[in-house]
Amino acid sequence: MHKNLFDVTIIGGGPAGLYSAFYSGLRGMKVNILEYQPHLGGKVNVYPEKMIWDAGGMPPVTGAKMVEQMIEQGLTFNPSVFLNEKVESIRKNESGHFEVQTASGNLHISKTVIVAVGSGILNPQKLQIEGAERFEVTNLHYTVQSLKKFKDKTVLISGGGNTAIDWANELEPIAKKVYITHRSCNFKGHEAQIGQLMSSTAECLLNTQITKLHANEAHDGIDRVELTHSITNELSSLEVDDVIINHGYEIDASLIKNSALPIEMVDDYFIKTESSGSSSVPGLYAAGDISKHDGKLNLLMGAFHDAANAVNEAKRYITPDAGAAAMVSSHNDVFKEKNRELAKNI
Numbered sequence: 001m002h003k004n005l006f007d008v009t010i011i012g013g014g015p016a017g018l019y020s021a022f023y024s025g026l027r028g029m030k031v032n033i034l035e036y037q038p039h040l041g042g043k044v045n046v047y048p049e050k051m052i053w054d055a056g057g058m059p060p061v062t063g064a065k066m067v068e069q070m071i072e073q074g075l076t077f078n079p080s081v082f083l084n085e086k087v088e089s090i091r092k093n094e095s096g097h098f099e100v101q102t103a104s105g106n107l108h109i110s111k112t113v114i115v116a117v118g119s120g121i122l123n124p125q126k127l128q129i130e131g132a133e134r135f136e137v138t139n140l141h142y143t144v145q146s147l148k149k150f151k152d153k154t155v156l157i158s159g160g161g162n163t164a165i166d167w168a169n170e171l172e173p174i175a176k177k178v179y180i181t182h183r184s185c186n187f188k189g190h191e192a193q194i195g196q197l198m199s200s201t202a203e204c205l206l207n208t209q210i211t212k213l214h215a216n217e218a219h220d221g222i223d224r225v226e227l228t229h230s231i232t233n234e235l236s237s238l239e240v241d242d243v244i245i246n247h248g249y250e251i252d253a254s255l256i257k258n259s260a261l262p263i264e265m266v267d268d269y270f271i272k273t274e275s276s277g278s279s280s281v282p283g284l285y286a287a288g289d290i291s292k293h294d295g296k297l298n299l300l301m302g303a304f305h306d307a308a309n310a311v312n313e314a315k316r317y318i319t320p321d322a323g324a325a326a327m328v329s330s331h332n333d334v335f336k337e338k339n340r341e342l343a344k345n346i
Ligand SMILES: Cc1cc2nc3c(=O)[nH]c(=O)nc-3n(C[C@H](O)[C@H](O)[C@H](O)COP(=O)(O)OP(=O)(O)OC[C@H]3O[C@@H](n4cnc5c(N)ncnc54)[C@H](O)[C@@H]3O)c2cc1C
Pocket: 011, 012, 013, 014, 015, 016, 017, 034, 035, 036, 037, 040, 041, 042, 043, 044, 046, 047, 051, 052, 053, 054, 055, 085, 086, 087, 088, 116, 117, 118, 119, 120, 121, 162, 163, 166, 255, 287, 288, 289, 290, 298, 299, 300, 301, 303
């Protein structure tokens, strides 16, 4: 037998992947996590300072804290973890095991696979203005890593989806002034976030888009932005300290397409699953934002729920007479020692 034969190989180390790793450990499985980024935590790393209020039973925590806690939990059972490991394709060999091929040339062999790649490999869509890239080292941003950086600044955000709206809401109490420009006539975010934005001091510039960036005297940053109204073509100008762009992401979704497996998809990207996480390929499961099923919830809670279901299916694929689910953690033998340690500090 292959010495590195894993029970489950989890592709993607975001919320779904990390919880899959934890739950697989709980069920006594030998686990391998493969993550493209140099760090774990997935998309939550895009919003490190955002407060997350909607994780059941959890007090509000920042994205960064959530990442820290998910990693700690995900690594409880010491899974093998490969970072900077881009999975390129999955196939099955003649023994019925999965072979997971990565860009670095590694071949990971596994009895089952949980695909937890979320939105795939994300690269932000760049501002389509000639020469814009030279400002990326100063005040043209494609992500908000630290809210403090924008304290007392005049910030223009360009974008109309959840991320742009979230950033506007988070920055509004911190920045001197927040403008948000969107080329369309309405925003496409969650209702509550749009409501918050509309009742804040942030100024919404709809039907407008950035058409020119003016450099400061030193030519090392933007000091003024030209905006064009998309209906009237009227030009306007805004003096800014920082410009933040969220025009969505270019997604590298080649993984499933490169894989010589009959994986049924939805909308050419998502993996069609049962609510149990099972895909059209026996032994291959999907969890988190990549999966599409009737009860799908594209939230952290949805990712955790998918993950537990996928692991239970994977366990029973390997060991058909295993229980349908793990016992609750308080009854599980694997926690006895850990509970004794924790109890000392209570
Ligand atoms: C701005 C924003 C705010 C949000 N706020 C909330 C909130 O307040 N509450 C909430 O519940 N949810 C929130 N969400 C949603 C939540 O973040 C997602 O539902 C969750 O991250 C999905 O987890 P996932 O593991 O499925 O995918 P992801 O988080 O996308 O993780 C997938 C991982 O897979 C890796 N990967 C992709 N392709 C490959 C490959 N080929 N090889 C190896 N690795 C690969 C990626 O690098 C990534 O690390 C928010 C999302 C955004 C964008």
